[in-house]
Amino acid sequence: MDSVIAGNASWMLMSAALVLLMTPALALFYGGMTERRGVLNMMLMSFGSLAVVSIIYILWGWSMSYGTESWGGIVANPFEFFGLKDSIFDANGEYLEGAEGYANIIDIGFQLTFAVISTAIISGALAGRVKFGTWMIFSGLWATFVYFPLAHMVWGGGILGEGESSVTSWIFGSEGGEALVAPIDFAGGIVVHISAGTAALVLAIVVGKRQGFPKSVQRPHNLPMVMLGAGLLWFGWFGFNGGSAFAADGLAGLAWVNTTAATAAAILGWLLVEKLRDNYCTSLGAASGVVAGLVTITPAAGDLNPVTSLIMGALGGMLGCLGVGLKFRFGFDDSLDVVGVHLVAGLWGTVAVAFFANDRGIFTGGGAEGWKLLIVQILIAAIAVVFAAVITAIIAVILKATIGWRVTDQIETDGIDFGGHRETGYDIGGRAMRGTTSRN
Numbered sequence: 001m002d003s004v005i006a007g008n009a010s011w012m013l014m015s016a017a018l019v020l021l022m023t024p025a026l027a028l029f030y031g032g033m034t035e036r037r038g039v040l041n042m043m044l045m046s047f048g049s050l051a052v053v054s055i056i057y058i059l060w061g062w063s064m065s066y067g068t069e070s071w072g073g074i075v076a077n078p079f080e081f082f083g084l085k086d087s088i089f090d091a092n093g094e095y096l097e098g099a100e101g102y103a104n105i106i107d108i109g110f111q112l113t114f115a116v117i118s119t120a121i122i123s124g125a126l127a128g129r130v131k132f133g134t135w136m137i138f139s140g141l142w143a144t145f146v147y148f149p150l151a152h153m154v155w156g157g158g159i160l161g162e163g164e165s166s167v168t169s170w171i172f173g174s175e176g177g178e179a180l181v182a183p184i185d186f187a188g189g190i191v192v193h194i195s196a197g198t199a200a201l202v203l204a205i206v207v208g209k210r211q212g213f214p215k216s217v218q219r220p221h222n223l224p225m226v227m228l229g230a231g232l233l234w235f236g237w238f239g240f241n242g243g244s245a246f247a248a249d250g251l252a253g254l255a256w257v258n259t260t261a262a263t264a265a266a267i268l269g270w271l272l273v274e275k276l277r278d279n280y281c282t283s284l285g286a287a288s289g290v291v292a293g294l295v296t297i298t299p300a301a302g303d304l305n306p307v308t309s310l311i312m313g314a315l316g317g318m319l320g321c322l323g324v325g326l327k328f329r330f331g332f333d334d335s336l337d338v339v340g341v342h343l344v345a346g347l348w349g350t351v352a353v354a355f356f357a358n359d360r361g362i363f364t365g366g367g368a369e370g371w372k373l374l375i376v377q378i379l380i381a382a383i384a385v386v387f388a389a390v391i392t393a394i395i396a397v398i399l400k401a402t403i404g405w406r407v408t409d410q411i412e413t414d415g416i417d418f419g420g421h422r423e424t425g426y427d428i429g430g431r432a433m434r435g436t437t438s439r440n
Contacts, residue, residue: 266293
């Protein structure tokens with residue numbers, strides 16, 4: 001292995017570790033935003049997704065996402081590389097090389113972490129009121145029937161990608177096996193954030209509201225935890241976006257700087273809206289602005305420059321801040337603002353890249369090609385929303401009709417940590433936990 005490939009392999013292993021860190025970071029971010037009696041349940045939902053999705057990704061997720069036997073450009077054959085067969089070693093027992101020259105198993109690990117965080121994001125819409133077992137089953141089903149197909153459609157050569165059999169090729173034609181107007185989703189605006197945000201909206205509707213929503217819902221119990229989680233998400237996101245260059249090169253560096261620029265601008269954009277609307281700025285707003293900026297830049301991190309990243313990020317922060325109010329306007333209980341942050345900012349980032357993409361955007365010299373790109377970005381975003389919404393609704397309704405989503409009213413009133421897990425996050429009041437063993 002030459003030094004360049006070794007350096008790239010090192011960066012990708014580091015990026016995979018950074019993205020894996022994002023799920024525990026999300027647990028902190030969400031955990032701090034919940035009430036005190038539900039913090040453990042909320043954090044456990046992220047860790048549960050980490051366990052379930054990691055296992056099924058190894059078994060069939062990689063094959064469904066990146067297998068060569070595509071079923072209509074929607075999803076790949078789950079049995080082709082089941083259990084990662086023929087994906088790690090070649091016929092001579094050597095590590096199989098991926099397209100970038102380093103071992104294919106490195107890319108598998110990197111992609112696994114994306115599937116995990118995408119699923120865990122959804123849990124923020126369900127705080128304090130759902131059965132943990134139902135969530136675990138949902139995690140596996142959603143990753144299988146929504147995330148893996150979308151990953152194949154966008155990144156695995158499917159119909160939302162840039163191949164000659166893609167939707168965009170049907171509209172604008174192709175040349176040399178690739179679409180003349182290729183869609184842009186650098187690190188997962190469509191595959192990760194639009195899909196998870198749409199799923200969160202559907203589940204909030206199907207599962208229903210918390211008791212007392214919107215008048216008497218508990219406020220976040222630990223804002224320092226929220227800010228710590230946001231900071232760790234930002235740190236991990238450098239692997240999320242920078243690693244999507246698949247090499248330790250200038251593109252990774254550009255994605256790193258663009259990620260920083262957009263996120264910093266989004267914080268200010270969010271706080272500006274708060275100040276103008278409410279006459280004060282909040283730590284929760286700053287932390288939420290971090291995530292909104294990261295979501296905004298994700299689909300565009302490799303296709304903008306730092307100045308256009310500032311513009312997109314600032315607007316993404318503003319839109320995210322306004323977006324969290326949608327649940328009050330339309331009456332759905334998206335507990336921790338997954339729809340406002342991930343769906344709204346994800347849609348903005350996916351569409352806005354058509355305005356600012358280097359040499360391709362409407363405002364950056366793209367001309368007519370920029371307008372074509374705008375059509376493409378809107379089209380693939382819309383298809384992803386419809387696909388994620390329909391499949392998520394089917395899964396959610398089936399689970400509701402069989403094992404059920406909601407904990408009992410009494411458990412929800414008393415607190416889901418003790419009622420659902422026989423634990424409490426904080427030893428306040430000396431609640432006895434009979435029948436359990438303490439490790440403290």
